[in-house]
Amino acid sequence: MKKQFVFCMAMLLGGSITSAQQPATVREYKQSFPTYPFSDPNPVPLLSAVYPYFRYDGFTDKPIQKEWKVIELENDFIKLLILPEIGGKIWAAIEKSSGRPFIYYNHAVKFRDIAMRGPWTSGGLEANYGGIMGHTPNCATPVDYAVQRNEDGSVSCTIGVLDLLSRSNWRMEIRLPKDKAWFSTKSFWYNATSVEQPYYHWMNAGLKASGNLEFIYPGNRYIGHNGEAEAWPINKTNGKNQSFYEQNDFGGYKSYHVFGKYTGFSGAYWHDDDLGMVRYGTHDDKAGKKIWIWGLSRQGMIWEKLLTDTDGQYVELQSGRLFNQNADKSSYTPFKHRSFAPYATDTWTEYWYPVHKTKGMVEANEQGALNVQYEKGWLKIYFSPAASVNDQLIVKSGETTVYTKNLQLSPLQTFADSIQVAANADQLTVTLGTNKLQYQSAPQANVLSRPVTTPADFDWTSTYGLYLLGKEAMDQKRYPEAEELLQKALKNDHNYFPALVKMAALLYRNLRYTEALELITRALSIDTHAGDANYYYGLINTALGNTIDAKDGFDLATLSTEYRSAAYTELSKIYLRENNADKALGYAAKAVDYNRFNIDALQLQAVIYRQQKQTDKHNSILTQLLSMDILNHFTGFEKYLRSNQESDKQQFSDQIRNELPVETYLELGIWYYNAGQKEDAVKVFAACPASVEASYWLAFLQKQPIKKEAIDLRLAFPFRSETAGVIEALRRQQSNWFLDYHLALIYLDRNRKTEAMQLLNNCGNSTGFAPLYAVRAALNNTSHPEQAAQDLQLAASIDPQWRYQKLLAEHYIRNGQNDKALPVTERFYKANPRHYIMGMLYAKALLLNKRYAASDAVLSKLNIIPFEGATDGRELYREAKLMQAVQAMQQKNYKKAIQFISQAKQWPENLGVGKPYEADIDTRLEDFMSYQCNRATGKNDAADQLLQQIIRFEPRIDNTVSNFQPANTFVTAWAYRQLQQSDRGTQWLNEQAKQYPDNKILHWSKALFEENQQPLPDAEKNANVRILEALKVSGVF
Structure with missing residues (x-):
């Protein structure tokens, strides 16, 4: 051989x-x-x-x-x-x-x-x-x-x-x-x-x-x-x-x-x-x-x-x-x-x-990478080890061994060999050692049978379907949408157990404890032993101060393996708050029995051992925690609490090196508070770098006024449920507008917009803090646009930085007040010509005020640093060019119009966008306009080719990105009409409308084709809609 x-x-x-x-x-x-x-x-x-x-x-x-x-x-x-x-x-x-x-x-x-x-x-x-x-x-x-x-x-x-x-x-x-x-x-x-x-x-x-x-x-x-x-x-x-x-x-x-x-x-x-x-x-x-x-x-x-x-x-x-x-x-x-x-x-x-040098690979694990090729009667074997190897390599074709070799290799010492042998390329098996690495060449080897589609007749509007979508929304942190979907499920069936539990959990998150209790009690009336219902019954009652009911809920939740360790953890906290150390320790131990990585339960044990002065056991738990999580900051603070040495306190703080160290302190202090260790919590908050939230907690725990000199609101965004409770308590004792502002932010995060607005209105107009008015304006944008404009004007007068000018101009544009947006953007951009964000908005304001050439000139000078998926700069450029083409067509200057249309197809990279492949660019509107110009100048053959080009375009969505402009569905239907195929145009529109039922612009296009035009609000119009409207007004079609 x-x-x-x-x-x-x-x-x-x-x-x-x-x-x-x-x-x-x-x-x-x-x-x-x-x-x-x-x-x-x-x-x-x-x-x-x-x-x-x-x-x-x-x-x-x-x-x-x-x-x-x-x-x-x-x-x-x-x-x-x-x-x-x-x-x-x-x-x-x-x-x-x-x-x-x-x-x-x-x-x-x-x-x-x-x-x-x-x-x-x-x-x-x-x-x-x-x-x-x-x-x-x-x-x-x-x-x-x-x-x-x-x-x-x-x-x-x-x-x-x-x-x-x-x-x-x-x-x-x-x-x-x-x-x-x-x-x-x-x-x-x-x-x-x-x-x-x-x-x-x-x-x-x-x-x-x-x-x-x-x-x-x-x-x-x-x-x-x-x-x-x-x-x-x-x-x-x-x-x-x-x-x-x-x-x-x-x-x-x-x-x-x-x-x-x-x-x-x-x-x-x-x-x-x-x-x-x-x-x-x-x-x-x-x-x-x-x-x-x-x-x-x-x-x-x-x-x-x-x-x-x-x-x-x-x-x-x-x-x-x-x-x-x-x-x-x-x-x-x-x-x-x-x-x-x-x-x-x-x-x-x-x-x-x-x-190294394996010509590719077919299998790999922590031992190394294997490549096997069988070509023209030659079996070629390559192995690049990632660790030392001292094992036998065996190759089989079907049940026949065709190659063996004892390998003694150091890491990255590539082995290669070839052998001329009759073998079946689709029946090779390669094994290293005792199955340290194994490869099968059969095409069906290791193929999964898992389904990749959901049943076509699954009813997403059913109670279960709505519940599933609500759960999915919660799992994506889309809580307002989850609330709507779960409400719909419960409207279908107000006794649907999974939706009752999930909705109760959501209301608990949103600090609506009384409503949550009503739902979770209803769930328990359906299944009193359900682990999830009992667990959330325990949490909700804990929040309401109903300790006996909370214990009852957690006790029954331990019957469920899914909630057992968590329920034991909550029971341990309850008993620790009641100063019943033995029971607290016992439940923490049970929590670890069922989840050896339950960090909270281990930390509870550490607190108890420290209080009992059982130093060896305290050290043992801290060592155990650090063996799992060397960055566990609780261990450092526990060492300080035990020793009361400044050096241990300094060592604790030195290990907090992240961008937002205050959040680490807050999380730790709140953990001690939840465990009933208020004195320890005070020590954490006192050690915390200057922080609004830490000041709130210290005022709350020490029953003192907030130290206003420590307040810096600029990047303070409280979000924790526990902090909401603290602010609510402080508001009952003292009056400060920033308490209302911060509680409003938490309520907004919990989908409690009405209460948040009341709090923001309480703040008045003389705080001198611009972000507050930006938030209030955002809530008023739709319902009270005049009030929103006043708030944004106030924010811009307090802080002249670009953000508030941008928000104000965007508000004007959204409400069709383009003439007001223009001076706002113009003033700022002319004073800051390198500011490409405001430069783009200035160009947009010029466009919307029909100053197309001026917009074009501004865009030519911008150097936009782009962001992933953004195409705004190039879309503005295209609209400016095509609107100038419309003007030229109105003046019957078709040569100039063609020039503008040609320029609109370009992708200047100073605008932060690169050109896709031609097949992925929807130029149907440009082709439509070129068709009109060619028809007007007698170039009928060229015009007819453009019609064919329009109907050949295939809309699609790839990697969540669409390659088409919805308004161009009208252009395709119109092209069919010009080709004497109006029925096909109608069919095309109906197919698109069915495929994208929620797309308002697509439905606008359908109505335009049917000459039953339904006006779109200015805020919902895009460039193609505006251009088509301009063409229609000008009589082009």
């Missing part, structure tokens, strides 16, 4: 590497990067699911040199750079022998407006945990961190922070062993609240796009954000192999959640470099595997220079706990959202490593 061996020299070199291995090292230092900083925090509360976070709105195209803290982990094989001041991102992962990054290394820190709070940077490995879909609120700001040198020779850097959207704490230990070519990321994420929270987690690893990149994702389908399923890897429409980056040269941004095979790994291979990388995690830990591509047209490639200076375009390899990053419409598919159970903890581990 003929064999050909290669890389024997590499095998010898591997032996020398093994003998020379040293413990891994960790260093902390400063490194200078060209940095495009962000700035300008928004003091106006965000009335959205992102509350209580604030945005940063300032971005620049001018770099500075800035030093950033770097945590460097290194062993003989790889080196990691971690930047704890930028979200704790693993900024680079470098394979040392080649010096090449296997995770994208961006040598510029270029913040751009992409994340939910604005700033975000490309590249590296980013961890996202929290309540809603998107880049985590902490992705660009400092997080807590700790470094460790471990006894086994490995080193670790653990990053983490409190997520305010869910009041959960996430931690990620980045661990580098001394003798492996992989690093691991171990997540530890716990819900520190007594209620269910929204649940979202994805890891995003940046990879360079160049080098003939192949995405190696086992699967037969991919899922979109809306839960739709398509074929993978071959695109059924165009036949392209989407697993190769360069074959994605169609459409727009790409989100492939690859699915359909039972697998733990995903990876990438740069065939030009003969190098790759692997991410591995077990399927139960990480079922979700996604590819993100900006798109290969200028629409996507414009981001190359926007996000880096020298490192080229990148893509992302992502992994998640669920199958897809589910947008709201995913609720109508099997791919729904989920919630984070009370006091629950999730933990999982992933492995990341480089791959």
Whole structure:
């Protein structure tokens, strides 16, 4: 039997590497990067699911040199750079022998407006945990961190922070062993609240796009954000192999959640470099595997220079706990959202490593990456180990062994061999050791049978359907929508048990305890032993001070495994508040019995042991907590409470390094208060840096007036239920407008708009605090637009910064007062010509005042720093050009009109948008106008070709982004009419209206075609509607 061996020299070199291995090292230092900083925090509360976070709105195209803290982990094989001041991102992962990054290394820190709070940077490995879909609120700001040198020779850097959207704490230990070519990321994420929270987690690893990149994702389908399923890897429409980056040269941004095979790994291979990388995690830990591509047209490639200076375009390899990053419409598919159970903890581990000279890969895990090819009678085997290997490799074809080899390899010492043998390429099985790694080549191997569509006849308007949608809305932090849906379900059936419980939970969240009690009592009258109903019965009665009923509820909730540990935790708190330490300790122990990661229960035990002066047991619990969560700040404060030493207090505060340290103090102080430890809570709030909320708590606990000198309202956004109770109590004792303002913000977050408005009105007009009036205006926008305008004028007079001018101008535009919007924007822009946000609004105001040439001139001078998905600048440019074309057509200057129409089809990149592929641009309106010009000048053949071009356009939605303008449905129908196919035009309109029943502009287009025009409010008109109206008024059609 003929064999050909290669890389024997590499095998010898591997032996020398093994003998020379040293413990891994960790260093902390400063490194200078060209940095495009962000700035300008928004003091106006965000009335959205992102509350209580604030945005940063300032971005620049001018770099500075800035030093950033770097945590460097290194062993003989790889080196990691971690930047704890930028979200704790693993900024680079470098394979040392080649010096090449296997995770994208961006040598510029270029913040751009992409994340939910604005700033975000490309590249590296980013961890996202929290309540809603998107880049985590902490992705660009400092997080807590700790470094460790471990006894086994490995080193670790653990990053983490409190997520305010869910009041959960996430931690990620980045661990580098001394003798492996992989690093691991171990997540530890716990819900520190007594209620269910929204649940979202994805890891995003940046990879360079160049080098003939192949995405190696086992699967037969991919899922979109809306839960739709398509074929993978071959695109059924165009036949392209989407697993190769360069074959994605169609459409727009790409989100492939690859699915359909039972697998733990995903990876990438740069065939030009003969190098790759692997991410591995077990399927139960990480079922979700996604590819993100900006798109290969200028629409996507414009981001190359926007996000880096020298490192080229990148893509992302992502992994998640669920199958897809589910947008709201995913609720109508099997791919729904989920919630984070009370006091629950999730933990999982992933492995990341480089791959050498394997020509690709077919299987991988923490042992290494395998590639097997069978071509023209030759079996080719490649294995790139990530750890030392001393095992037998066996290859079978069917039941016949065709190859065996004893492998002794060091990490990254690639093995390759080939053998000429008769085999079936679809019946190969490769095994390393005792199933340390196994691969089957059969196309149906590991294929999942899981359904990807919901029954077509499922009734979403049924009681269960409405309940499901309400639950889904809650799991996405869309609480007002959830309330509406659950109310509809209960209107259908006022005794529907699941909706009663879910609605009671929502009312509890919204601080409507009496109403919540009515519903949960009704639920118990249907099933008195139900775990969920009893648990929320306990919580609601606790809030109302009905301790006996609360105990009764929690006692019965322990019968349910889902709520057992949480119910025991709540019972422990009740008994601790009653100073019954023995019972409190017993229930805390029970809570840990059923959830060994129940952090709250362990902390309750620690408090009791400290009070009982059982130092050894107290130390043991603190050690146990730190072994799970090295960033647990409770442990540091407990040490201080026990010792009363200033050094321990200082050590505690030194470990809080995140962007918003006040929130860490507040969360800890409120935890002590909830546990009945008021004196300990006072000590936390007293140690807290200057904070409005801490001042409220101290005034409440110490029964003293609020220290007004400590009040700085600019970025103070209270949101906790406990703080609402404190403010309500303070308002009964003292009168301060800022108490009304802050309670109003909490009520707004709890969908209590009427009460919030009453509180804001109580504040009057003389506070001198502009954000208050911006909030009040937002609530009055629809119902009382005149009052809203007055409030925005007042805000702008208090603070002349751009935000209030923008809000005022937008209010005028929304209410059809374009003439009032123009001077507001003009004054500011002329004084600040580099302010592209106000520049765009000025251009829009000019447009709406029919000053099209002036708008065009302003847009030509703007340099817009874009944000993901934004096309506003280019849409304004197009409208300005087409409106000038309409004017030229009115003057019968068709040559000039054609010039403007041609210019409207251009995509000047100073406006912050790159041009998509032609097939993804809806030019039906431009073609319609060109048709009119050609007809008017006798160019009938050219005009007829344009009609055909119009009806050939295919509207579609890809990756939640539509490629069409709804008003252009009229243009298509009109083109059919010109072709003597009016019935087909009517059919077309009806099909579109049926497909998009909620699109008002589409229905306006239908009415326009039927000459039964229904006017749209100015605020709902877009550029195409305005242009079509102008064409109609001018008599063009």
